[in-house]
Amino acid sequence: MAQEHSAIRRYLLARGNSAIADRVFKSLMVLCALSIFAIVVLIVTELVQRSQLTLHTFGFQFFWKSYFDPTTGLPAYWDPVNGYFSALPFVYGTLVSSLLSLLLAVPLAVGVAVFLTEMCPGFLRAPLAFLTELLAAIPSIIYGLWAVFVLVPLLREYVNPLLVSGLGWTGLFNDQNPTGLGYFASAVILAVMILPIISSLTREVMTAVPHSQREAVLALGATRWEMIRMGVLRNARVGIVGAIILGLGRALGETMAVTMVIGNTPQIKRSMLATGSSMASVIANEFTEAVSDMHLSALIEIGLALFIVTIIVNAIARLLVWAVTRGAPVTQR
Amino acid sequence: MGVGIEVTNLNAWYGANHTLQDINLNIPANHATALIGPSGCGKSTFVRCLNRMHETNPIARVTGTVRMGDLDIYQDTTPVEIRRRVGMVFQRPNPFPTMSIYDNVAAGLKLNGYSNRRALDEIVEKSLKNSALWDEVKDDLKKKSGASLSGGQQQRLCIARALAVDPEVLLMDEPASALDPVSTSKIEDLIFQLKSQYTIVIVTHNMQQAARVAEKTGFFLNGRMVEFDSTHKIFTNPSDKRTEDYITGRFG
Numbered sequence: 001m002a003q004e005h006s007a008i009r010r011y012l013l014a015r016g017n018s019a020i021a022d023r024v025f026k027s028l029m030v031l032c033a034l035s036i037f038a039i040v041v042l043i044v045t046e047l048v049q050r051s052q053l054t055l056h057t058f059g060f061q062f063f064w065k066s067y068f069d070p071t072t073g074l075p076a077y078w079d080p081v082n083g084y085f086s087a088l089p090f091v092y093g094t095l096v097s098s099l100l101s102l103l104l105a106v107p108l109a110v111g112v113a114v115f116l117t118e119m120c121p122g123f124l125r126a127p128l129a130f131l132t133e134l135l136a137a138i139p140s141i142i143y144g145l146w147a148v149f150v151l152v153p154l155l156r157e158y159v160n161p162l163l164v165s166g167l168g169w170t171g172l173f174n175d176q177n178p179t180g181l182g183y184f185a186s187a188v189i190l191a192v193m194i195l196p197i198i199s200s201l202t203r204e205v206m207t208a209v210p211h212s213q214r215e216a217v218l219a220l221g222a223t224r225w226e227m228i229r230m231g232v233l234r235n236a237r238v239g240i241v242g243a244i245i246l247g248l249g250r251a252l253g254e255t256m257a258v259t260m261v262i263g264n265t266p267q268i269k270r271s272m273l274a275t276g277s278s279m280a281s282v283i284a285n286e287f288t289e290a291v292s293d294m295h296l297s298a299l300i301e302i303g304l305a306l307f308i309v310t311i312i313v314n315a316i317a318r319l320l321v322w323a324v325t326r327g328a329p330v331t332q333r
Numbered sequence: 334m335g336v337g338i339e340v341t342n343l344n345a346w347y348g349a350n351h352t353l354q355d356i357n358l359n360i361p362a363n364h365a366t367a368l369i370g371p372s373g374c375g376k377s378t379f380v381r382c383l384n385r386m387h388e389t390n391p392i393a394r395v396t397g398t399v400r401m402g403d404l405d406i407y408q409d410t411t412p413v414e415i416r417r418r419v420g421m422v423f424q425r426p427n428p429f430p431t432m433s434i435y436d437n438v439a440a441g442l443k444l445n446g447y448s449n450r451r452a453l454d455e456i457v458e459k460s461l462k463n464s465a466l467w468d469e470v471k472d473d474l475k476k477k478s479g480a481s482l483s484g485g486q487q488q489r490l491c492i493a494r495a496l497a498v499d500p501e502v503l504l505m506d507e508p509a510s511a512l513d514p515v516s517t518s519k520i521e522d523l524i525f526q527l528k529s530q531y532t533i534v535i536v537t538h539n540m541q542q543a544a545r546v547a548e549k550t551g552f553f554l555n556g557r558m559v560e561f562d563s564t565h566k567i568f569t570n571p572s573d574k575r576t577e578d579y580i581t582g583r584f585g
Binding site for chain 1: 334348411413414417442445446447452456497498499501578
């Protein structure tokens with residue numbers, strides 16, 4: 001390269017090989033990425049350390065155990081004053097309210113997604129999709145307030161009596177408590193809260209199904225519903241399951257709205273209309289009042305369990321959604 | 334001014350796929366060199382090894398030496414520096430859709446912190462004139478986006494963008510294959526005019542195109558270079574039977 005260079009070329013040659021710039025940038029980015037891991041590790045170590053007391057005293061029994069209260073003659077699970085610590089009613093409350101909320105939310109969410117992707121007229125699609133996703137932006141305390149003032153009275157006056165008379169024989173809907181609070185009320189409010197995430201992700205995996213799949217089914221003489229079932233839902237099912245599990249992850253950890261309507265009694269009842277308590281709600285309720293070391297440690301251990309479960313549930317869901325939408329442009333139709 | 338390229342024992346892999354095998358070749362400075370061959374023969378991989386774009390794919394691997402002038406591009410320097418000296422035009426026009434025409438052309442210089450306004454204006458004009466696009470866009474330089482142009486204009490915009498940094502080598506990977514015949518002939522005229530100032534390496538499917546624009550032609554087949562000679566010789570009197578079969582259309 002001995003020839004005379006132009007001004008531009010001389011300017012660019014003077015910039016050197018930029019090896020240091022590239023390396024600095026790379027290490028900065030690695031640092032940013034590592035900070036995420038550091039945060040997770042810090043949370044886990046803190047939770048594990050501060051729950052040492054119950055971890056050592058009860059071991060895994062913490063999640064199974066039930067006590068017998070000699071004064072009332074009834075089984076007891078959680079009574080910090082008398083030293084009873086068992087997470088069983090909270091695990092039960094969390095599972096029951098979350099799974100019930102899925103039962104309510106999934107058909108609705110899939111219906112919304114099917115309508116939006118397959119049959120909605122173009123001018124309605126964007127506003128409707130926007131509105132469903134807007135539901136996700138409402139703070140959970142607002143949902144809680146709405147539930148306390150509107151939903152719970154409605155359930156108490158109209159829905160619960162119907163459930164008792166119609167489905168009371170199953171044993172799942174008897175024994176209505178007079179407040180209207182309980183598993184069923186929290187499941188309904190949870191269903192409203194997880195609806196947007198399930199429907200928007202379902203919509204995303206459905207739009208990732210190539211148009212040629214729809215045409216292939218239609219060309220066989222399929223009706224609209226048959227086309228959606230065979231050409232779209234079938235191809236998107238792994239992703240839809242992922243969306244549902246992601247909704248489950250959100251329901252498991254939801255705290256505020258549930259705390260306001262579940263009733264906060266540490267008991268295990270078969271009836272969905274009974275009051276109960278969930279893992280998140282007991283922490284929110286009692287953390288500020290916990291005075292004994294054992295009580296505090298027990299609450300933190302519940303937190304640790306909730307943390308681990310939600311992380312695993314979310315990881316599974318993300319993997320499933322990713323497996324379906326990988327590489328497919330979201331807007332492709 | 335361009336520099337010559339000296340390729341010795343170049344091998345390249347995509348994963349377990351040995352896409353280039355023992356390529357040896359001298360590309361002359363300030364001339365156009367065409368690379369022809371059937372799809373998947375490795376000619377695109379080859380040009381991507383000349384500006385170290387090949388290694389941006391995580392499963393890709395390269396061995397061998399490529400010298401540009403007195404610089405061994407795999408030993409003496411970084412990919413960043415080599416790409417400042419080697420321009421590239423891709424198969425599909427890829428202007429930056431969020432930038433104006435002017436900013437598209439100036440992108441390479443702005444990226445490098447070049448901020449002399451007057452000089453930039455001059456370079457943008459000169460580059461667009463060199464790529465035969467100036468007359469069509471001079472009134473909308475800062476008004477229109479790079480993506481608002483037609484396909485052929487977009488490709489000439491990409492050439493202007495590559496020329497703006499005054500590269501020593503210009504790599505073109507099937508630059509006209511996505512264009513209509515009129516745009517194609519404009520691009521070919523352009524290569525014909527530019528080749529006295531730059532070392533141009535052009536990959537093409539179109540043998541007439543190779544014959545029209547290039548002094549030298551290399552024929553690739555199954556990851557090997559079968560023959561490299563003057564374009565005239567390759568197309569009239571090739572020394573290898575396989576080259577003859579290919580250019581006479583007996584396969585590929």
